[in-house]
Structure formats: C-alpha cells, structure tokens
Amino acid sequence: MKKVLTGLQPTGVITLGNYIGAIKQMIKYQNEYESYLFIADMHAITINQDKNELRKNIKSLLALYLACGIDPNKNIIYIQSDNEYHTNLSWILECNTYFGELSRMTQFKDKSSKNENFSAGLFTYPVLMAADILLYDIDYVPVGLDQKQHVELARDIAIRFNKKYGDIFKVPEPLLTKEGTKIMDLVDPTKKMSKSSINQKGVIRLLDNIDDIKKKILSATTDSDNKIYYDMENKPGISNLLNIYSVIKEIPVKELENKFKDYNYKDFKEEVADAVADLISNIQEKYYRLINSDILNEILDKGMDITRKQAKIKYEKVKEVVGLGR
Ligand code: TYM
Numbered sequence: 140m141k142k143v144l145t146g147l148q149p150t151g152v153i154t155l156g157n158y159i160g161a162i163k164q165m166i167k168y169q170n171e172y173e174s175y176l177f178i179a180d181m182h183a184i185t186i187n188q189d190k191n192e193l194r195k196n197i198k199s200l201l202a203l204y205l206a207c208g209i210d211p212n213k214n215i216i217y218i219q220s221d222n223e224y225h226t227n228l229s230w231i232l233e234c235n236t237y238f239g240e241l242s243r244m245t246q247f248k249d250k251s252s253k254n255e256n257f258s259a260g261l262f263t264y265p266v267l268m269a270a271d272i273l274l275y276d277i278d279y280v281p282v283g284l285d286q287k288q289h290v291e292l293a294r295d296i297a298i299r300f301n302k303k304y305g306d307i308f309k310v311p312e313p314l315l316t317k318e319g320t321k322i323m324d325l326v327d328p329t330k331k332m333s334k335s336s337i338n339q340k341g342v343i344r345l346l347d348n349i350d351d352i353k354k355k356i357l358s359a360t361t362d363s364d365n366k367i368y369y370d371m372e373n374k375p376g377i378s379n380l381l382n383i384y385s386v387i388k389e390i391p392v393k394e395l396e397n398k399f400k401d402y403n404y405k406d407f408k409e410e411v412a413d414a415v416a417d418l419i420s421n422i423q424e425k426y427y428r429l430i431n432s433d434i435l436n437e438i439l440d441k442g443m444d445i446t447r448k449q450a451k452i453k454y455e456k457v458k459e460v461v462g463l464g465r
Pocket of ligand 1: 149156179282285286
C-alpha cells in the first residue's frame with residue numbers, strides 16, 4: 140500500500156488554512172493509503188516558544204486532529220520529538236545538503252529577513268523535514284503551497300543520497316489540492332492566511348468563537364465589481380471565499396460560479412460564513428469532549444512505539460552505508 144505523511148507545527152491554534160491545506164487532505168487519504176500524521180514540535184522551536192504554551196499546544200493539536208475527523212485507527216499519530224531518529228537522520232542529511240540550496244528556500248528568506256537574530260535551526264529546518272519524510276519510505280506528502288518547495292528539496296536530497304550510497308530512500312511527491320493550495324488572509328487576500336499574522340481579523344482559527352468567525356467572513360475584503368466568479372489576480376477576496384467554500388462543501392469552483400451567479404456579495408458571504416461556522420462548531424464540540432481524555436496519551440504511545448521501530452531500521456541502514464559507527 141502507498142504511504143502518505145504530513146506534519147503540522149504546534150504553534151498556536153491552527154488555522155482554516157492549515158485545515159484545508161493539510162488536514163482535510165489527510166482525512167481523504169486515510170481511507171486510501173497507510174497514513175502517518177505527526178506533531179512537528181521540533182520544527183516549532185526553530186523560533187522562540189514559551190514552554191508551557193508549547194506543551195499545551197501539542198496536546199491541543201492532537202485533539203484537533205481527531206476532532207477534525209482524523210481516525211486514530213487509520214493513522215499512525217505521533218510527536219516528532221518522541222522519536223529521536225528524526226533528528227539523528229537530519230544530521231546525516233544536513234551533511235549531504237548544500238548551503239546554497241538551503242539559502243534559496245523562500246520560507247527561510249522570508250522569515251530570516253524579519254528577524255536579525257534567527258536561529259541556525261530556522262536555516263536547517265527543511266532538512267529535518269526531509270528526514271521526517273525519508274525515514275518511512277513515504278510516497279506522498281499532502282501540504283499547502285508554502286511547503287511544496289520543502290518537499291521538493293526532500294526529493295532532491297533523496298535522489299542525491301541514493302546516487303551516492305545506493306537505493307536507500309523512496310523519493311516522495313508533494314500532494315496539493317487545487318483549491319486548497321493557499322488559503323488567503325481575509326483582510327489582505329494577497330497574503331497567505333498565517334498562524335503568525337498580527338491582524339486577527341484576517342485569520343480563522345479552529346478554536347475561535349463561532350460568532351467571531353462569522354463576523355470575520357462577513358467583513359472579508361472583496362472588490363466593488365459585485366460579480367461572483369473566480370479570478371485570483373483581479374478578485375482575490377472573492378476567489379479566496381470561493382476556494383474555502385469549495386473545499387468545505389466539496390463542490391468544484393466552476394459549479395459554484397454558477398450557483399452564486401445571481402447572488403450579491405452579502406448573501407454570498409453569509410452562505411460561506413454559515414458553511415465555515417457549521418464545520419468549525421462541529422470540530423469544537425468534538426474537541427472539547429476529547430481534550431482531557433486519556434485516549435490522547437494512548438494514541439501517542441502507540442505512535443511512538445510503531446514509528447521508533449520503523450525509523451530505527453532505516454537509520455541503522457543509513458549509518459551503515461555512510462560508514463558511521465563500528
Ligand atoms: P505548518 O505548521 O506551517 O503548516 C501546516 C500545513 O498547513 C499548510 N498551510 C496552508 N495551506 C493552505 N493555505 C494556507 N494559508 C496555509 N497555511 C499553512 C502548510 O502548507 C502545511 O501543509 N514544516 C511544516 C511541518 C512539517 C512537515 C514535515 C510537513 C514538518 N515536517 C514533513 C510535511 C512533511 C510546517 O511548518 O507546516
């Protein structure tokens with residue numbers, strides 16, 4: 140069976156963009172592929188984190204995975220830092236990755252330009268991501284557009300390593316859904332909806348108050364054209380709302396253009412707001428039932444055991460071909 144893997148960082152409450160770019164895809168693929176879903180806490184510490192917040196967010200993210208519809212019987216779910224082979228392999232891969240390659244990563248350029256004192260971890264972050272993937276012979280990696288370049292780097296690293304040392308790693312492919320590749324900020328729809336955004340009005344988080352969520356959608360920036368059709372370049376606000384509705388309702392954008400052709404913006408936004416509010420209130424109801432349940436630890440223990448065993452085999456093989464140890 141083909142294998143699919145993705146991870147999300149436990150930094151703050153995840154957004155509708157994270158849900159659409161990664162989780163929604165995993166919900167679909169869990170029925171088709173062997174699925175791995177982890178909590179990327181090691182990636183989270185590439186920027187400064189409050190220790191208590193981080194720990195709280197790790198558990199919270201797991202409860203959100205389940206509340207969104209991730210089935211623990213169909214997914215191997217684990218915390219990245221519970222499995223030391225991720226960072227062990229990452230070091231060996233770093234020694235097979237060029238400084239120039241990492242310098243070209245768009246996310247690094249973007250994040251480092253905002254902070255003079257960025258960590259070395261922020262720079263090597265994509266290599267840890269390659270290790271996350273390459274440890275388990277993964278075929279597909281569902282991500283949003285912002286992570287595509289990192290998955291492509293993982294491919295390049297795998298191909299180069301295999302050329303040098305033999306057929307060790309499976310070469311993974313990124314998976315992106317057309318509508319969900321990049322959900323945009325509601326206030327500035329030319330910008331990605333991002334967890335770290337300063338203006339909260341542009342970002343929908345899965346634990347936001349439901350009335351606030353509706354308000355954010357109703358006041359989303361649009362244009363003055365008053366016609367509803369998809370044109371990301373000239374009508375980014377409307378196109379973004381069409382994308383969101385399309386993914387949630389699983390209706391192609393083309394069909395939606397037809398459905399909404401006689402709507403005004405206000406009625407259209409109300410329908411999108413109701414769809415998002417329904418989805419998220421459902422998630423929240425499940426989340427609050429799960430958050431203090433013992434089942435969370437059981438899932439993480441199981442995931443840790445399974446992935447450690449699998450990762451150890453791959454890591455020992457890598458050590459051997461590289462000539463490390465005795
Ligand atoms: P992270 O935590 O930044 O984001 C998690 C996932 O959400 C997607 N995403 C979006 N998709 C659509 N629209 C948006 N506005 C939007 N914002 C975020 C991201 O593309 C991502 O898929 N480095 C990764 C975590 C990671 C990982 C991995 C992923 C670590 N190791 C191995 C895949 C495979 C990250 O920081 O994602």
